[in-house]
Amino acid sequence: MKHVTGHLAAYLGGELDQPTRALVDTHLAECAACRAELASFDQVWAMLDVAAAAPVSAGPGLWSGVRSRTVAVDPARVPWFFGRGPWTRRGWAAVAVAAGVFVALVLPGGTGPDGTGPTVLASSDSAGWLSSTWLDDTSNPGLAEQWMLAGLDSDGSAP
Amino acid sequence: MDPKLDDDALMIRTARGEEAAFRLLVQRWEHDVLAFLSAMLGSAEDAEDLAQETFVRIYRNAGNYRPEGMFRSWMLRIAGNLARSRLRRRRIIGWIPFDPTDHDVADQGAGPEAVLQAGQTSDLIRGALARLPDRQREALVLHRFQGMKYKDIATTMGTTLPGVESLIQRALAALRDELSRGDRMP
Numbered sequence: 320m321k322h323v324t325g326h327l328a329a330y331l332g333g334e335l336d337q338p339t340r341a342l343v344d345t346h347l348a349e350c351a352a353c354r355a356e357l358a359s360f361d362q363v364w365a366m367l368d369v370a371a372a373a374p375v376s377a378g379p380g381l382w383s384g385v386r387s388r389t390v391a392v393d394p395a396r397v398p399w400f401f402g403r404g405p406w407t408r409r410g411w412a413a414v415a416v417a418a419g420v421f422v423a424l425v426l427p428g429g430t431g432p433d434g435t436g437p438t439v440l441a442s443s444d445s446a447g448w449l450s451s452t453w454l455d456d457t458s459n460p461g462l463a464e465q466w467m468l469a470g471l472d473s474d475g476s477a478p
Numbered sequence: 479m480d481p482k483l484d485d486d487a488l489m490i491r492t493a494r495g496e497e498a499a500f501r502l503l504v505q506r507w508e509h510d511v512l513a514f515l516s517a518m519l520g521s522a523e524d525a526e527d528l529a530q531e532t533f534v535r536i537y538r539n540a541g542n543y544r545p546e547g548m549f550r551s552w553m554l555r556i557a558g559n560l561a562r563s564r565l566r567r568r569r570i571i572g573w574i575p576f577d578p579t580d581h582d583v584a585d586q587g588a589g590p591e592a593v594l595q596a597g598q599t600s601d602l603i604r605g606a607l608a609r610l611p612d613r614q615r616e617a618l619v620l621h622r623f624q625g626m627k628y629k630d631i632a633t634t635m636g637t638t639l640p641g642v643e644s645l646i647q648r649a650l651a652a653l654r655d656e657l658s659r660g661d662r663m664p
Contacts, residue, residue: 389537
């Protein structure tokens, strides 16, 4: 029978269907070369398990970094003339800069525009309360889910 | 899990701008994303940087997300794309990809010798992983570090089942050869 080395990773990972697995088992019982190959793969497999078990922990900055770039940016408070798309904002920013240069050059004593980018404001109202309750509490992973479930209305809307 | 709090439900609520739903998603998945990126990149700092970027992209694309029960695959596809992009950039600038000091192997109830040995094994394997071709590494990490089945890896990586089997088979052989060369197999 043909060697089964091409199936050994899937064999170790439990990914072979039953007929293929039975064929591999039969071959392994007869073929010392494939058994040796399997044994060497098995050692790497065990080393991978050790490496995978090494803990990886999220630093406290992960959520605050994500939040500052997502939910803390309140699109409703971005002035309408900057639009919502990045190119719209960049376009209007360029127009504002050009207008500022024009004013500064043509109208002595004039002042330039005082803001050339979107106003990005952090919503501070709910954030402080949320983070003081469960958002930053990692000691009880189920707490957040319990809190949300308790607060859900019957129609599934948020508290 | 209560269906009101499954990933798809939380994504729908995230798309509506509900901070609590998004926070819960991040809390639920941050360790998986970090572990995946850490194994892909061999650098805790880069892993955290790209984990943040992954969640930012998830938030920004929440409106386009199709709730078909495939959130984890979708999330890891985003993380995988970012990781491969970062690895390509590193190669251009000749960055050395693996820093063993980044990987903290904590005492999990074992004695100090066992912890030391586990730490050395972990460093060895992560160093060898860093030298694998990106696609092979990604498939192997998804399988062994994330516990994903081949079918889900195929979805995540946009390839076929035989493609995944081939990637993981070649990755395992390459790791074995790499570790055997230095006589570092146990």
